[in-house]
Amino acid sequence: MPHMAQQEWTEVELHGGPMDGETAYVRTDGPDPGTALISPRCAYPGGRSIYEPDPAGRWTWRGDTP
Numbered sequence: 001m002p003h004m005a006q007q008e009w010t011e012v013e014l015h016g017g018p019m020d021g022e023t024a025y026v027r028t029d030g031p032d033p034g035t036a037l038i039s040p041r042c043a044y045p046g047g048r049s050i051y052e053p054d055p056a057g058r059w060t061w062r063g064d065t066p
Contacts, residue, residue, distance in 0.1 A: 017061025018042055018049050026051075026059070036065060 008029040014022050018041035026035045034052035042049050043064040050062045 012051075012053075012059045014051050015058055015060045017051070018064070019051070020061070024051075024059075034062070039064075 008027065009025045010028045011023050011025050014020060014024060014037075018039045019037060024035070024037055034050060036048035036050045039047070039049040044066040047064050047066045049064050051059045052062050054060050
């Protein structure tokens with residue numbers, strides 16, 4: 001079996017948008033630092049809310065996607 005790289009997950013607090021104040025586990029070792037989380041309060045039924053770290057490292061809402 002080939003060696004599998006261990007994925008690194010970090011718990012972050014979300015700021016702004018429909019998930020403001022909630023926490024989520026995100027991967028911090030990938031090439032894309034953002035995440036799209038399924039949210040019942042998203043602007044689109046069944047859609048996702050997009051969060052990305054800002055320059056200070058705070059995970060802020062960037063918008064919703066269907």
